Amino acid sequence: MKILVCISNVPDTTTKITFTNDNTQFNTSGVQFIVNPYDEIALSKAIELSEGGKGTVTVLNVGESSTDPTIRKALAIGADDAVRINALPRDAYFTAFQIAQYAKTNDFDMILCGRESIDYNGSQVAAMVGEFLDIPSISIVKKLEYDGTTATLEREIEGGKEVVSITGKFIASCSEGVAEPKIPNMRGIMSARSKPLLVVEAQEIEAVSNIASFETPPPRGSVKLIPSDNAEDLINLLHQEAKVI
Amino acid sequence: MSVLVYVEQADGKFKKSVFEAVSYAKAIADQNNTSLTAISIGNVESNELKELGKYGAAKVLNVSSSQLTNFVNQAYASIIAEAATKEGAELVVLSNSFSGKGLAPRIAVKLKAGLIDGAVELPKIDGAFSVKKTAFSGKAFAITELTSVNKVIALNPNAFGVKEAPVETVIEDFSPEIKQGDLSAIIKEIVRATNKVSLPDAELVVSAGRGLKGPENWGMIEELANLLGAATACSKPVSDSDWRPHSEHVGQTGITISPNLYIAIGISGAIQHLAGVSSSKVIVVINKDAEAPFFKVADYGIVGDAFEVVPKLIEALKAHKG
Secondary structure, eight states, X not given: OEEEEEOOEEEOTTOOOOEETTTTEEOOTTOOEEEOHHHHHHHHHHHHHHTTTTOXXXXXXXXXXXXXXXXXXXXXXXXXXXXXXXXOOOSHHHHHHHHHXXXXXXXXXXXXXXXXXXXXXXXXXXXXXXXXXXXXXXXXXXXXXXXXXXXXXXXXXXXXXXXXXEESOEEEEEOTTSXXXXXXXXXXXXXXXXXXXXXXXXXXXXXXXXXXXXXXXOOXXXXXXXXXXXXXXXXXXXXXXXXXX | OEEEEXXXXXXXBOOHHHHHHHHHHHHXXXXXXXXXXXXXXXXXXXXXXXXXXXXXXXXXXXXXOGGGSSXXXXXXXXXXXXXXXXHTEEEEEEEOSHHHXXXXXXXXXXXXXXXEEEEOSOOEEESEEEEEEEEGGGTEEEEEEEOSSSEEEEEOTTXXXXXXXXXXXXXXXXXXXXXXXXXXXXXXXXXXXXXXXXXXXXXEEEEEOGGGOSGGGTHHHXXXXXXXXXXXXXXXXXXXXXXXXXXXXXXXXXXXXXXXXEEEESOOOOHHHHHHHTXXXXXXXXXSOXXXXXGGGOSEEEESOHHHHHHHHHHXXXXXXX
């Protein structure tokens, strides 16, 4: 069994987000980069499914050479080998196209990735890859079981879940609950350095979107404190002043 | 260029977030002096379909084939893309719901369209077509330009509001050919709790964190939420400890929400949690610690013990209702 896991290089969750160049670019100065947390969940699941000689896990990233350290982190977690498609991940459409082109020439039983990246929150790539490859895609999966031929997935819906069964190739984007993120052990960290990392050139496709600029949310006013002895005043304020209840 | 809006149904009914998508699509259709067509897939009665006219849909394409009763994004994407082409609609709008997130990208690839996932405002059309959407898990917004001819916009719930724009509606049966290969994902079971308010759509949210000390103390949180008609939410440590389901986890590695009111009880306000709620209209913080970072972004705050404050709020609400 061969599993492909798509990973994205994102700023660590404690990062204070700022922009440069007249608010047109994300300011990377001083920023620590990590494997996107949801992709780590997908990777952990893939390793679980392929453990004990059942299969192999390849991680794939669309990025320039600056993402190599993040790719090595994924190898340390336990992937068998890695591929980097040498290009900036312009937008989800471009990224998904690169992934699909790679997957077309390499036979994978399933492709897993995180439900969204914590920088652009697109939730787009998995479903786009599915469409480019003409295979089923299930987005925002909370649970995944695989018996070698059929996958049973639970996806999140408002107020509940939907259970889906697929026999054959598919792509799933993973959310919390699919697996506990694996922490790289010493052996993993040592072997990550020598595991294969293949660099592949990107293929051209027309651009469909670009980010023109960024904005930060407007600052909020100062807090109106209510003494805890008069806590019930809050209800009146929310009703009459804030008009939210 | 007409506009096509996909109206997602659940058990034959349209939710508020779907009417929001119709209102949004109608506003864009008006901006372009063009008409709005809606497309519904599944078993929906004509009374419910006619409701779409209240929000501006002049035509509703009704796809009621029994093969499509359950949502399979691969099949639905084919149908919607075909409808868009048939109607000459260069813009497809839908709600950025969980199903929408799995569907919009497939429609975009079929139509070679740029996709705005998580729009919070109407498009600005001044030479370029750009839309503001959420980014960095709520820490920022990205003004994204779509440069393709065809475009898809997935609208965030509670970002635009429902606006009545009544028109006469015509319901048209639409029975496109269905590719069997599109139906290979088989729905085994659908579980939907009908009595609770769903968190991503909720206008009011009551959230609690480690300050509650244990899952056995959530009774008062649920009672407060019930009295307000609010959804319940929680912080990451609470979700990681399995005190509450993962679906309630709000924050950078949980969900991002933008309710009208967010009440945070016993949550200190780590940067990752704040990201998830920064677009809330009104934030109330209840915490024992006056130095809790959450107070810096709160509109109203009570420094006090949750176990004393929350019961007082519950009593005050009951008094109002009684």
